[in-house]
Amino acid sequence: MTKRPFTGKGYRAKEPLELIHSDLCGSVNVKAKRGIYFIDDYSRYGYFYLMEHKSGALEKFKEYKAEVENLLSKKIKIPRSDRGGEYMDLRFQDYMIEHGIQSQLLAPGTPQQNSVSERRSRTLLDMVHSMMSYAQLPSSFWGYAVEATLRILDNVPLKSVSETSFELWRGRKPSLSHFRIWGCPARSKVTPRSWKKLEPRSKLCQFVGYPKEMRGGLFFDPQENRVFVSTNATFLEEDHMRDHKPRSKLVLNEATDESTRVVDEVDETTTLDDDVEHPLFYKQAMNDVDMDQWVKAMDLEMESMYFNSVWELVDLPEGVKPIGCKLTYKRKRDSTGKVQTFKARLVAKGYTQREGVDYEETFFPVAMLKSIRILLSIATFYDYEIWQIDVKTAFQNGNLEERIFMSQREGFITQG
Structure with missing residues (x-):
């Protein structure tokens, strides 16, 4: 017996908060092991929250509900999710009934019904992997990478919506001038109260994200091992791009036996003459x-x-x-x-x-x-x-x- 083909198209919301897609992501061996994200079906605008355990999903939903309903002056009508234990919890279901929210749980073994969350989860995972490998920050910063990725997706055009998610969610066009390369080095100005004579007035740190609802950026100070917000920073993106070297490259070579292939690992010191430009004229x-x-x-x-x-x-x-x-x-x-x-x-x-x-x-x-x-x-x-x-x-x-x-x-x- 085989599965029946999935040909149905899901309902598309006509206004914000009419339908919310939700799922969990992440399972990293760090303090904040998981995160939960909420995607508005109408605008595809997303929110992400870190949590240590699955049981924290209800508290994060309450936080999300209070934030978006106060922002848009609308009520969440239908949250759609899979049948994960965090959503099937009796406390979660009782909270839905108490606030008149119609919880929509998908049929088992049908990820196609949750296509928005599944697609967003894959996109986030691919982008975070790329950003983390390039920035070479510890794995504990994966949450910052996910938040930065969602901020990017909310401000760029998507195939699923006619305008950017930010424009449909906030009602105005987004600005892209503040976007920087995630993980790039930056020089942040030291606050006057921590100045000491003959000491530098700036310190080298790494850019790790965008603070919520405020200007500036989030920066990681490796010396003090802390993340702080600053509006006075000079980004060293060009130096980051120029000095970055991949750890290794994989080159596929055909073996003498046609039935096998070998993979040779090329050391980063190997020169491939990639710097030689082709003549244009x-x-x-x-x-x-x-x-x-x-x-x-x-x-x-x-x-x-x-x-x-x-x-x-x-x-x-x-x-x-x-x-x-x-x-x-x-x-x-x-x-x-x-x-x-x-x-x-x-x-x-x-x-x-x-x-x-x-x-x-x-x-x-x-x-x-x-x-x-x-x-x-x-x-x-x-x-x-x-x-x-x-x-x-x-x-x-x-x-x-x-x-x-x-x-x-x-x-x-x-x-x-």
């Missing part, structure tokens, strides 16, 4: 350290153009403005990061064309993923061999029905 390529390689790549590209008869040299008719073109350059690397080939491609500046005047439609022929899966399934069933063919400069084999005039490329101008 013809003059840059001619002044590059690999000028000879770029010349060979350009000659090869032009030879393929001549071989496939891509164009015909003609005099430009009067009143016609030709389309420009340029050469793009790229260093192709192998799995170890070493430069393998130098590639130069001649492309037309199609962005100078106007739809309805210079062209009618644009398209790029690709195979559907379903078709590829079907072919692979057939090949597997009948034990066929699969061959992959790469057609070099495949676009040159297409037929162009329109008559397009393009100017000649710098460095390859033919007189006559």
